[in-house]
Amino acid sequence: RKEVEQDPGPFNVPEGATVAFNCTYSNSASQSFFWYRQDCRKEPKLLMSVYSSGNEDGRFTAQLNRASQYISLLIRDSKLSDSATYLCVVYLNTGTASKLTFGTGTRLQVTL
Amino acid sequence: ETGVTQTPRHLVMGMTNKKSLKCEQHLGHNAMYWYKQSAKKPLELMFVYSLEERVENNSVPSRFSPECPNSSHLFLHLHTLQPEDSALYLCASSLKGTANRAYGYTFGSGTRLTVV
Numbered sequence: 152r153k154e155v156e157q158d159p160g161p162f163n164v165p166e167g168a169t170v171a172f173n174c175t176y177s178n179s180a181s182q183s184f185f186w187y188r189q190d191c192r193k194e195p196k197l198l199m200s201v202y203s204s205g206n207e208d209g210r211f212t213a214q215l216n217r218a219s220q221y222i223s224l225l226i227r228d229s230k231l232s233d234s235a236t237y238l239c240v241v242y243l244n245t246g247t248a249s250k251l252t253f254g255t256g257t258r259l260q261v262t263l
Numbered sequence: 264e265t266g267v268t269q270t271p272r273h274l275v276m277g278m279t280n281k282k283s284l285k286c287e288q289h290l291g292h293n294a295m296y297w298y299k300q301s302a303k304k305p306l307e308l309m310f311v312y313s314l315e316e317r318v319e320n321n322s323v324p325s326r327f328s329p330e331c332p333n334s335s336h337l338f339l340h341l342h343t344l345q346p347e348d349s350a351l352y353l354c355a356s357s358l359k360g361t362a363n364r365a366y367g368y369t370f371g372s373g374t375r376l377t378v379v
Contacts, residue, residue: 155305183365194353194370195306202364238306242365249360250319251368253306 152177155241155254163260168229172257174239175221183242184222186213188235189256195238199224229261266290269354269371277379278344284374286337286354294359295337296368297329300351312337313359344378351375 156175164170176184183202187195199206201222205214212225222241226233236256243250267288276282288295297309311319312331326348328340337354355368 182363183360185365185367194372195368196370197367200367242360244360244363244365249365250308250311251365255303255305 153254154178154252155239157237157239157254157257159255159257161258161260163262164229166229166231166261166263168261169225169227170229170259171226172224172237172239172259173221174223174254174257175219176239176241176252177220178241178243179217179220180245181220181241181243184213184215185240185242185251186211186222186224187238187240187253189238190235195253198237226259229259231261231263234259234261267354267356267369267371269352269374271374272372273375273377275377275379276341276344278346280344281340281342283341284339284352284354284376286339286356286371288335288337288354288356288369288371290356290369292356292358292369293334294357295331295334296355296357297337297339298353298355298370300353300373306353310339341376344376346378349377 186198189195199213201213210227214223236258238256239254294313298306309323310329330338351373353373354371357368358366
């Protein structure tokens with residue numbers, strides 16, 4: 152099983168739609184979670200941090216389900232500018248080492 | 264200048280060349296990272312520097328050699344690379360995480376490297 156798994160998409164949605172992405176992680180001891188967005192040929196940029204059960208920022212809501220080991224990202228009222236790849240990222244500190252593990256990303260295309 | 268700055272943006276080098284990638288951050292962060300991003304693969308962590316000390320080397324070949332002279336600067340020295348090393352190399356910085364929590368990373372724009 153991959154450490155962080157995402158549906159690669161692409162998700163093609165019309166403007167104004169609500170879209171949800173799921174991400175599963177394999178290590179139940181993982182401690183922090185993030186969503187990044189990456190535009191084509193650009194660097195990843197932090198979208199949201201998820202430390203407890205969830206986080207909301209405007210049109211974006213992230214939820215964490217530790218029992219099922221998944222994180223979701225909900226985007227409401229999609230805009231054309233939301234078109235990007237969304238990366239799920241998981242942090243694990245074992246005491247001797249710590250690392251962020253990135254998923255391969257889910258591509259979103261918002262259309263008129 | 265703010266944020267994380269990487270130079271050069273693009274680099275083409277022969278397999279016998281020696282070059283260096285440079286990363287600079289002015290965010291007051293105390294941890295810096297090198298990542299490699301290849302097509303259709305997740306970001307791969309290469310090196311971690313925390314408080315200017317290398318704390319992680321993710322089984323990276325010795326033809327990649329990092330250097331962190333201070334908390335604001337990070338270099339990646341390259342020599343005798345292979346064509347399969349062609350990728351986007353991303354530098355990132357953050358505040359050093361605690362046992363239970365990591366802080367979000369700020370990435371530079373990356374260096375797109377082509378080895379011919």
